[in-house]
Amino acid sequence: MRFARAWAVFLTVFAIAVTALAVPASAQSRQTQSQQPRVYLLRGLANIFSLGMDDLTAKLNARGIKASVHSYADLQALSNYAIEQATQGKRATPVIIIGHSLGADAAVYMGNRLTGAGVPVPLVVTFDPVNMTVASAKIGKVVNYYQAGGSGKPVSGPRVENIDLTSSGALSHFNIDKAAELHNRVIAMIQRPVRSRPVAAKPKPKPTSDAAAASTATPDATPASAPAETPAATPASTPAAPAAPATSTSSSAAPATAGTETAAAPSAAVVPPAGVGTSN
Numbered sequence: 139m140r141f142a143r144a145w146a147v148f149l150t151v152f153a154i155a156v157t158a159l160a161v162p163a164s165a166q167s168r169q170t171q172s173q174q175p176r177v178y179l180l181r182g183l184a185n186i187f188s189l190g191m192d193d194l195t196a197k198l199n200a201r202g203i204k205a206s207v208h209s210y211a212d213l214q215a216l217s218n219y220a221i222e223q224a225t226q227g228k229r230a231t232p233v234i235i236i237g238h239s240l241g242a243d244a245a246v247y248m249g250n251r252l253t254g255a256g257v258p259v260p261l262v263v264t265f266d267p268v269n270m271t272v273a274s275a276k277i278g279k280v281v282n283y284y285q286a287g288g289s290g291k292p293v294s295g296p297r298v299e300n301i302d303l304t305s306s307g308a309l310s311h312f313n314i315d316k317a318a319e320l321h322n323r324v325i326a327m328i329q330r331p332v333r334s335r336p337v338a339a340k341p342k343p344k345p346t347s348d349a350a351a352a353s354t355a356t357p358d359a360t361p362a363s364a365p366a367e368t369p370a371a372t373p374a375s376t377p378a379a380p381a382a383p384a385t386s387t388s389s390s391a392a393p394a395t396a397g398t399e400t401a402a403a404p405s406a407a408v409v410p411p412a413g414v415g416t417s418n
Contacts (some may be wrong), residue, residue, distance in 0.1 A: 140310045145389070147325075161288065166181040170261050173229070173231065174203070174204065174231075174232075175203070175231070175232040175234045175261075175328065176204050176205075176223065176224065176231055176232070176233050176234070177198055177203060177204065177205035177206075177221070177233075177235075177236065178205070178208060178216060178220060178233065178234075178235050178236070178248070179191040179192075179194060179205060179206070179207040179208070179209060179235075179236045179237065179241075180207075180208055180209070180210045180213075180216075180235070180236070180237035180241030180242075180244050180245050180248075181207065181208070181209055181237075181238065181239075181241050182210060182237075182238050182239030182240040182241045182242070183239060184351045185209040185210075185211070185251065187239070187312060188238040188239060188241055188315050189194070189315075189316070190238060190265070190313070190314075190315030190316035190317070191207050191236065191237070191238055191241065191315060192207050192323075193237065193316060193321070194315075194321050194324065194325075195207040197321060197325060198325065198328070201329070201332070201354065201402055202271060203260045203328060203329075203362065204291050204332050209241075209330075210237065210239075210240045210243070210244040213244045213247060213248060216220045216248065217248050217251045217252065220233055220248070220252060220257070221251075221252060224252070224257045224318075225255075225257065229387055230256060230257050230258055231257075232257075232258045232259070232260050233257055233258070234250075234259070234261045234262070234263075234328060234352075235249050235258065235259065235261075235262045235263075236262070236263040236264075236265075236324065237263075237264055237265065237267075238264075238265040238266065238314070238315035239265070239266055239267070239268055239289075239311065239315075240261045240268060240269075240322065242264035242265055242266060242267035242268070242282075243264075243267045243268060243269045243271055245262050245263070245264055245267075245356070246262060246264065246267070246271040246273050246280070246293060247271070247274075249262040249273060249274065249277045250274040250276075250277070253274050253276035253277055254274070254276070256276070259276070259277045259278065260277075260278035260279070261277075261278055261279055261280075261281070261327060261328065262277055262280045262281075262285065263280075263281050263283075263286075263324050263327070264277075264280065264282045264283070264284070265283050265288060265314050265320070266283065266284045266285060266288070266290035266314050267282065267284065267290065267291050267293060267309050268289050268290070268291060268314070270291050270292075270294070271280050271291075271293050271294070272293075272295055273293055273294070273295030273297065273298055274295065275295065275296045275297060277295070277297060278297065279297050279298075279299065280293055280295060280297060280298040280299065281299050281301065281324075281327070282298060282301065283301050283303055283314060284300065284301070284302060284303065284314075285302065285303050285306075285309065285310075285311065285314065285345055286302050286304050287304040288304070288310065289311045295393050295399045305381060327329065343357070371396060
């Protein structure tokens with residue numbers, strides 16, 4: 139009888155301990171999952187030519203990364219939905235956006251809108267965008283795969299990496315989104331979170347040299363009793379030496395500022411793409 143009671147007490151205590159340990163682990167798991175990035179992929183014209191986005195979506199989901207594919211024409215509604223989903227918890231869930239052709243244009247527009255609403259967007263990947271776009275500085279990084287000799291356009295912005303694949307003869311506007319190697323690069327970037335670039339520190343002022351300090355020092359006073367030194371007489375046949383030219387003190391011209399964008403930036407106002415485009 140006593141053994142049965144003792145056994146029951148032991149089982150009760152054990153169950154309570156297991157439950158107490160399981161609750162924090164479950165909460166931690168939910169918190170970790172909530173911080174995993176949500177990926178949205180956007181197809182281009184007619185919603186049928188960018189099937190590489192469908193293939194990449196399947197690859198991401200197979201790796202446990204929540205991803206979905208949509209039409210570029212759904213930009214407005216999709217942006218609202220993404221903002222609503224990302225801001226449900228205490229901390230906003232990161233969002234990654236990928237697009238091809240007109241869907242690439244829409245990916246930049248969507249990234250600008252989400253970051254403006256306070257949603258973190260660590261990465262935007264574009265495949266051959268067909269219009270000139272400007273990415274917000276709030277986006278962590280934009281990687282643009284394009285072909286300058288075709289329909290593709292570079293993306294402007296302070297955190298943009300434009301990768302010109304014109305020399306790759308096997309790629310075109312209609313299959314760049316399906317390239318397995320580019321898919322692998324994108325998956326690697328998503329699995330390895332992109333860090334924001336640190337702001338460059340202001341250069342420290344150069345210390346004053348000993349020579350400069352010596353030139354500014356006050357010379358010792360000459361005693362009043364010291365006689366002025368009389369220069370030697372110059373022979374009449376010796377011509378006077380020409381005056382030495384004054385030494386220039388102006389500094390050399392400053393070098394050109396690095397990182398100048400080569401693409402012409404469009405206006406700051408973000409305009410969603412029209413419902414029908416002329417190119418995919």
